[in-house]
Amino acid sequence: MTYLRNCWYMAAWSDEVSNQPLARTLLDEPVVLYRDAEGEPHALFDRCPHRFAPLSAGRVENGILLCGYHGLGFGGDGACARNPHGPITKALRVTSYPVVEAHRAIWIWMGDAGRADPALIRDLSFVDDAPDTAFNKGYLNGTGNYQLFVDNILDLSHADYLHPDTLGGGAVTRTPAEIEERIDGIIAIAWRPKNEVPMPLMADRLPPGVDWVDSWTEVEWSAPGVMTLVNGAVPAGTPRSNGGNVFNLHILTPETSSTSHYFFASTRDYAMDDAKLNEATRKLREQIFSTEDEPMIAGQQKRIGDQDFWSLSPALLKIDKGAALVRRRMDALIQAEAK
Amino acid sequence: MTYLRNCWYMAAWSDEVSNQPLARTLLDEPVVLYRDAEGEPHALFDRCPHRFAPLSAGRVENGILLCGYHGLGFGGDGACARNPHGPITKALRVTSYPVVEAHRAIWIWMGDAGRADPALIRDLSFVDDAPDTAFNKGYLNGTGNYQLFVDNILDLSHADYLHPDTLGGGAVTRTPAEIEERIDGIIAIAWRPKNEVPMPLMADRLPPGVDWVDSWTEVEWSAPGVMTLVNGAVPAGTPRSNGGNVFNLHILTPETSSTSHYFFASTRDYAMDDAKLNEATRKLREQIFSTEDEPMIAGQQKRIGDQDFWSLSPALLKIDKGAALVRRRMDALIQAEAK
Amino acid sequence: MTYLRNCWYMAAWSDEVSNQPLARTLLDEPVVLYRDAEGEPHALFDRCPHRFAPLSAGRVENGILLCGYHGLGFGGDGACARNPHGPITKALRVTSYPVVEAHRAIWIWMGDAGRADPALIRDLSFVDDAPDTAFNKGYLNGTGNYQLFVDNILDLSHADYLHPDTLGGGAVTRTPAEIEERIDGIIAIAWRPKNEVPMPLMADRLPPGVDWVDSWTEVEWSAPGVMTLVNGAVPAGTPRSNGGNVFNLHILTPETSSTSHYFFASTRDYAMDDAKLNEATRKLREQIFSTEDEPMIAGQQKRIGDQDFWSLSPALLKIDKGAALVRRRMDALIQAEAK
Structure with a gap:
């Protein structure tokens, strides 16, 4: 179905998101939520661009989300940060969603990332x-x-x-x-x-x-x-x-x-x-x-x-x-x- | 699929139907069966016309089937008999199916109600x-x-x-x-x-x-x-x-x-x-x-x-x-x- | 989906197939595997041509696979070998698949039976x-x-x-x-x-x-x-x-x-x-x-x-x-x- 996309959705309670990847389907899309080494939350499309394994079946190492199947690693921006099998190419990229942590919750923006203004999050x-x-x-x-x-x-x-x-x-x-x-x-x-x-x-x-x-x-x-x-x-x-x-x-x-x-x-x-x-x-x-x-x-x-x-x-x-x-x-x- | 509609179908054994609503899908349609204060059996389309809650999730009070969500009540004829929130309008109506109790069973007619002749029920x-x-x-x-x-x-x-x-x-x-x-x-x-x-x-x-x-x-x-x-x-x-x-x-x-x-x-x-x-x-x-x-x-x-x-x-x-x-x-x- | 048909697929381990019929879906088709009185394995389309009961719900008697619903019997070639209710007609036939037992396994050919050459089975x-x-x-x-x-x-x-x-x-x-x-x-x-x-x-x-x-x-x-x-x-x-x-x-x-x-x-x-x-x-x-x-x-x-x-x-x-x-x-x- 058609959802409103340019708005903040609550994706999780803050304490649900850790360095253990969390798989959650939002607006029919599989999303993986995790925290990097600094504790910053991130949300990526939960499908490795390589051979489509769920990234949520992997783990976070040094702040990078590693695919559990072949070890490709992705940063919070969705760009490949580690490829043990060769060079990092542009194709090795996964959709990253803007996220903000506020009011004990993680908020995600699943529309046009350029419009993801944190000030639009409801004051709670x-x-x-x-x-x-x-x-x-x-x-x-x-x-x-x-x-x-x-x-x-x-x-x-x-x-x-x-x-x-x-x-x-x-x-x-x-x-x-x-x-x-x-x-x-x-x-x-x-x-x-x-x-x-x-x-x-x-x-x-x-x-x-x-x-x-x-x-x-x-x-x-x-x-x-x-x-x-x-x-x-x-x-x-x-x-x-x-x-x-x-x-x-x-x-x-x-x-x-x-x-x-x-x-x-x-x-x-x-x-x-x-x-x-x-x-x-x-x-x-x-x-x-x-x-x-x-x-x-x-x-x-x-x-x-x-x-x-x-x-x-x-x-x-x-x-x-x-x-x-x-x-x-x-x-x-x-x-x-x-x- | 297409079913024969102008005939009596057995909907339940008599003792399955009481003042506790019974939900039963018949011919792909959700039906609720219950008995009123006089013990008369009734069958209604099992969906409140207000906001589509299953009427079978409600209860019978004074012979009226009350929706468990907002308290609307319906009589055996499908007409609204109680609206705690305002006037009873024509829109507040649910399909009622002719039913007959005979031979220890409840029989339902899911076609043209005007043709629902009890004499057509098989002699058992x-x-x-x-x-x-x-x-x-x-x-x-x-x-x-x-x-x-x-x-x-x-x-x-x-x-x-x-x-x-x-x-x-x-x-x-x-x-x-x-x-x-x-x-x-x-x-x-x-x-x-x-x-x-x-x-x-x-x-x-x-x-x-x-x-x-x-x-x-x-x-x-x-x-x-x-x-x-x-x-x-x-x-x-x-x-x-x-x-x-x-x-x-x-x-x-x-x-x-x-x-x-x-x-x-x-x-x-x-x-x-x-x-x-x-x-x-x-x-x-x-x-x-x-x-x-x-x-x-x-x-x-x-x-x-x-x-x-x-x-x-x-x-x-x-x-x-x-x-x-x-x-x-x-x-x-x-x-x-x-x- | 479209599968390669003219090739040998492994259908089962040898010891999975006995005189107790085994139902297994292969390439989206229901197949029944069993052994006849001589221990030869056979594979038939798992649907009786009479009224579509699964043949795998029946049993093997004297090497013939009997439908458990009305007792029709079929040989390994798919032809009816027993009809307790009348003459055996041509319509009483079920698809038979070529099978070969080799390398502790049962191999099945689900394409053109005329091309089912056992020599095409991989040497294992x-x-x-x-x-x-x-x-x-x-x-x-x-x-x-x-x-x-x-x-x-x-x-x-x-x-x-x-x-x-x-x-x-x-x-x-x-x-x-x-x-x-x-x-x-x-x-x-x-x-x-x-x-x-x-x-x-x-x-x-x-x-x-x-x-x-x-x-x-x-x-x-x-x-x-x-x-x-x-x-x-x-x-x-x-x-x-x-x-x-x-x-x-x-x-x-x-x-x-x-x-x-x-x-x-x-x-x-x-x-x-x-x-x-x-x-x-x-x-x-x-x-x-x-x-x-x-x-x-x-x-x-x-x-x-x-x-x-x-x-x-x-x-x-x-x-x-x-x-x-x-x-x-x-x-x-x-x-x-x-x-």
């Missing part, structure tokens, strides 16, 4: 600032086109039905989303229920006797699939500044047209030294995403198959406004790039 | 009348086009080679089939060997010293793949009315072009309160079908692949007369429907 | 002469087009990188191959390093204190994928006649366009009664081929996919000269046959 510095005891993350290789995973975050009313005992409760369903298209390319979708039931997970953290809350869930999407999600709650009628915030990250990168890399993370501005809470949060999120969201999205993918989403005439509801806006935006960006 | 009332101690059944999700499974029952000479120690013996091979096309659409194929060896399974039930029997095996097929099979044996030269009958059911419904739903059942008019015999019969049939018939048919399917059966010019024998007649009949019905 | 009599204690063999059903497996043997520099601790060492990389095209169709590729490090596996067998050796590795390929490989080493500067030789066999037969039958064997002219050494050699080779070569070749296949090898413009090196010559030879043979 809240992730950098979080102490380890208040930062947790995960990764899921999920079945389903990346847009289905993006839809899932942009329409959080699903939590009331798919996660009724944890993230649901009903308040989001009863609260119209506030949607805003910003000039910096961000599409913001927020739910701010007043005097409503808290989500079950939050109920524990409220003072005893508090049954009704004012809460907020604020998603900010930017292309291709980078989303922040901030949420919190306070006893109904009290100021928001009294409450804590959870800052979440949901980042989707296409693996193939029907599978996705789903990176997620969470930090917070309260109980920041509580390592136990942090680990419990990590576990619970991973469990919810892998046993509730992913199977449902995999089910959608199965029912959609190879068909185009719009060609099936989805019966969109008000709750889909944000997700539809984002899909239309992505369609427009991809079309513009095709020209 | 012998199944209704059987006490539980004389009724046993099974289900197999088999590899192989449904016509290959139908062929298998219409040419029982195979038992002499594929099931030599149980259902074979040789008598069917040595006895020409009597074939009759009836005006009610039934094609009847019968083998009635005289003074022959009994099938090994029957040998035990004969009086001591009896080595030769007169037996009968009578198959009645109707479209699309509903077959009854009655068999029994008596000492050679004695009247058939002296002997007991086993009444079998073999029903095939296409899942895809290369896989089938195989429903089978058995009852009898002797030892009707013998629960042990009943269970032994159930077990043995399931074992024979799953370890002898299904693997052979799966092997045929593998060798045929995507090719049309007739295009491979099968070297048909006299034993194939009944099965070929049925294949030609099905071809004609499907062609007539295409007009 | 060193295999016949080897005592059991000096002969070991193996079989691998590997992922990867057969040409990739052939390339692997024709460019042994790979051993220096893929098998550094056993078959590598570096000497082959440093030694240009001597390549010879012979008039009998053999392409010979030899490496004969002088005063070089021994391969790690050989180091043990050298006299104490010997660090440098003269060694030889001589591959002889003939179409479609039959290769002998002789190697040995002596202390540097001493005559080759002082050293022992290992005689290896590497034979590739296409299963499908992306999978191969890999037959390998080894014998030697020293320590010929050492059964322990023999078994250790067998085990080690099987381990190296299955855990090092096959995964790398499967990786190449994955990266190549359905694309033509040449269409990807491999950046060939000097080390590929032999393999490229063989690929061009095979292309020419296949093209010539297409006319």
